[in-house]
Amino acid sequence: MVRTVLAINGSTRASSSNGHYLHAIERLVGDRAAFVRSPSISDLPHFSPDLDHEDPPASVVHFRQLVLASDVVLICTPEYAMGVVGSLKNALDWLVSSSTLSGKPVMLVTASLNGEKGHAALLETLTVIEALLRPETNVLIPFAKTKVTSDGVITDDPALQAIQNALDVLLAGR
Numbered sequence: 001m002v003r004t005v006l007a008i009n010g011s012t013r014a015s016s017s018n019g020h021y022l023h024a025i026e027r028l029v030g031d032r033a034a035f036v037r038s039p040s041i042s043d044l045p046h047f048s049p050d051l052d053h054e055d056p057p058a059s060v061v062h063f064r065q066l067v068l069a070s071d072v073v074l075i076c077t078p079e080y081a082m083g084v085v086g087s088l089k090n091a092l093d094w095l096v097s098s099s100t101l102s103g104k105p106v107m108l109v110t111a112s113l114n115g116e117k118g119h120a121a122l123l124e125t126l127t128v129i130e131a132l133l134r135p136e137t138n139v140l141i142p143f144a145k146t147k148v149t150s151d152g153v154i155t156d157d158p159a160l161q162a163i164q165n166a167l168d169v170l171l172a173g174r
């Protein structure tokens with residue numbers, strides 16, 4: 001049973017369109033699960049194996065605890081320079097040694113101008129760190145800014161349907 005969804009925004013921009021999508025998704029989840037927003041990934045220090053010991057930085061401890069306590073992790077992110085946003089890759093690097101994402105269902109929404117390459121690269125990273133991925137819960141939304149309003153309404157039918165379907169699959173725990 002899915003009780004808690006942890007939402008991570010791959011964009012650190014104040015009026016991020018990925019933030020608008022998260023807002024929309026929070027509403028679509030409704031009372032089916034608690035929707036917890038991760039602190040900005042910009043709070044995490046640059047990953048270094050030298051810092052990744054038994055006493056890691058407090059922001060890392062908190063981030064790992066939030067992931068562990070969630071039943072589903074939702075990542076909503078743009079693509080930068082045909083790849084994964086650096087801050088998001090940094091956040092995921094902090095989860096590698098602790099295996100925090102291992103076996104955890106992850107829904108990936110890439111909401112970007114194009115997004116194809118970043119989406120594919122992120123799926124590779126998530127696969128290697130053993131996140132539980134399903135084709136129905138990976139959603140790529142090109143021209144994303146034009147398909148969501150700043151108050152969190154998805155105005156594009158195919159995008160809305162893909163997200164609704166992903167949530168139905170995830171929240172049913174099928």
Ligand SMILES: Cc1cc2nc3c(=O)[nH]c(=O)nc-3n(C[C@H](O)[C@H](O)[C@H](O)COP(=O)(O)O)c2cc1C
Nearest residue numbers: 011013016017018078079080081082112113114115
């Ligand atoms: C440094 C930078 C590089 C970008 N590179 C890409 C790219 O390669 N592909 C793409 O689809 N969008 C790219 N974009 C555009 C973003 O997709 C777009 O700005 C998106 O709205 C950012 O998400 P946000 O609104 O949540 O911050 C880039 C934007 C920035 C700032």
